[in-house]
Each structure stands twice: as C-alpha cells, then as structure tokens.
Amino acid sequence: MKLIIGNKKKAHIFTSIFQNLNRFTVDINIYFKKTELYIQGMDTSHCSMFEIILKKEWFEDYICDSECFIGINALILYKIFNTKQENQIIVLEYSEESSDKLEICFKNLEPVENEFSKEFSVPLMDIDSELLQIPEVEYDIFVNINTKSFSTMVSQLEIFSDVVQLVYEENELSLNGDGDNGKIKILLKDSKNNNLNKCEIETEDDMKLLYSTKYISDFCSFSKINSKVNIMFKDGMPMVVHYELEDNENSYVKFYLAPKIDND
Numbered sequence: 001m002k003l004i005i006g007n008k009k010k011a012h013i014f015t016s017i018f019q020n021l022n023r024f025t026v027d028i029n030i031y032f033k034k035t036e037l038y039i040q041g042m043d044t045s046h047c048s049m050f051e052i053i054l055k056k057e058w059f060e061d062y063i064c065d066s067e068c069f070i071g072i073n074a075l076i077l078y079k080i081f082n083t084k085q086e087n088q089i090i091v092l093e094y095s096e097e098s099s100d101k102l103e104i105c106f107k108n109l110e111p112v113e114n115e116f117s118k119e120f121s122v123p124l125m126d127i128d129s130e131l132l133q134i135p136e137v138e139y140d141i142f143v144n145i146n147t148k149s150f151s152t153m154v155s156q157l158e159i160f161s162d163v164v165q166l167v168y169e170e171n172e173l174s175l176n177g178d179g180d181n182g183k184i185k186i187l188l189k190d191s192k193n194n195n196l197n198k199c200e201i202e203t204e205d206d207m208k209l210l211y212s213t214k215y216i217s218d219f220c221s222f223s224k225i226n227s228k229v230n231i232m233f234k235d236g237m238p239m240v241v242h243y244e245l246e247d248n249e250n251s252y253v254k255f256y257l258a259p260k261i262d263n264d
Helices: 008-023 073-080 147-160 213-220
Strands: 001-004 027-034 036-042 050-057 061-063 068-071 089-093 102-108 119-125 142-147 163-169 170-179 182-189 198-201 206-211 228-233 239-244 247-256
Touching: 001 008, 008 050, 008 089, 027 073, 068 073, 073 119, 073 206, 142 147, 147 170, 147 182, 147 247, 163 213, 163 228, 213 228, 213 239, 213 247
Parallel strands: none
Antiparallel strands: 001 061, 001 089, 027 036, 027 068, 036 050, 050 247, 089 102, 102 119, 142 198, 142 228, 163 170, 163 206, 170 182, 228 239, 239 247
C-alpha cells in the first residue's frame, strides 16, 4: 500500500484530520481498501462515533493491491503530523514484508528554506474492534451552515451550559443553553430570518433534543476540512455532523452523537 498527497491544501486537510482524532480515541484502525481509505471508531465513553472515507481519487497516488487493516496509536499520529511543514508532501507506505510498521514521510519536491524532509517508522498494534453497520436514515431536519458560524455558536453555548438543546416549534429552529450563568437562545431560522445556507425541515411535529456541548465542540475542531458543514437531526436518532471534502463529495468526515436523556 502506498499513498501520496502532493496538493498543499489536501495535505493540510489530511494533517488536520489526524491531528484531531486523538480527541476521541487513543487507538484507531485504518482500513486500506482498494478504492478508499476508511476509518471508523467511537470515543471512550461510546457517546459519539466517527466515520472517515477518503476515496482513492482524492489522492495524487493511491496504490492498494490487497486490502488491509492497520492499528496505530492516535496520539503518536498527532505528534508526527505536527512536525509536517507547510510545503511538504505526504507519503504513507505499508507492506506485508514489514507488517509491524507504517512508514510516513514528509518531503519537499524542491528545496525550501528551513524545511527539512522527515521519515518516520511507526510501530503498529493489534486493536480489537469491529466495524459497525451504519443504517441509512431519513433525517427530519437538515442544516447547511458556515463552519466558522457554527463553531462560534458552539463556543457561545459552552459559556452557559454543558448541554445544548435543539428546539423546533412554531416553525422556529433554535439552539439553546441554560445554566448557572444564565440562558442563551441562538435563532437559526424563523418566519422572517434565515441566515443558513440551506435548511430543510421534513416534519410538522415539535422537536426538543439534548446533546453534549463538549462533543459538538470537538466536532468543530475539524472545521478546516470544509468552509461549510451539514448538520442533521431526527427524534430518537444520533445527531450527525458531516464535513464533505470540497472537491470530492464522496470523501468525508462524519460524526454521530447520541442524544442525552431529558430527566425533567
């Protein structure tokens, strides 16, 4: 298996993905398929799940003659990708002959002042995990919003509460926080204003759903992937935060967050 990322923007996105995965889990399995790179995992509390698909067409070069799993420490990857410099391309290699290591290389195609090529040999590990089947769901609320705006909203909600409440009633859609410091209500859509890029509501029923603000904040750390993000809701189902890669909609980073139980 060998993959190459030579485009600077794509290298930045790829680096950002692996720099942030350690927020959710210590160890990850990377599944190299013939047509795509696939990663799936859950956080340690099993409240959230992530799914990453990078199609072979997204890479400058992607060679995978036989499919394989590799287990690796997410914190080690975080530290390695923090050493990548601005103009360097990324090369990942794995072979059955050296099946206990993943080779990672950051290098410059042309000399760049103060940038130095680096080669890493990372030990692999056996991680006991199974791939979960993710069902297709028709969501009742679909929102497309600018990632910066969404990240700002979540930061503001965190000031007031560790729980965010999504409320849809009387054709009004809002995000609310209520805590010791007071209350906040962020109106996403009402009869007069709609600052969203897209908002589709396929239900006439009122909806009130609770989610952990911390996890949503962690999802926002992936905002460099795309300037826009899709967010989906359905009563009784996990919230979905979906970042498409801008130049390949079939490649994406997606998060699922289980709703909290309202004890009131």
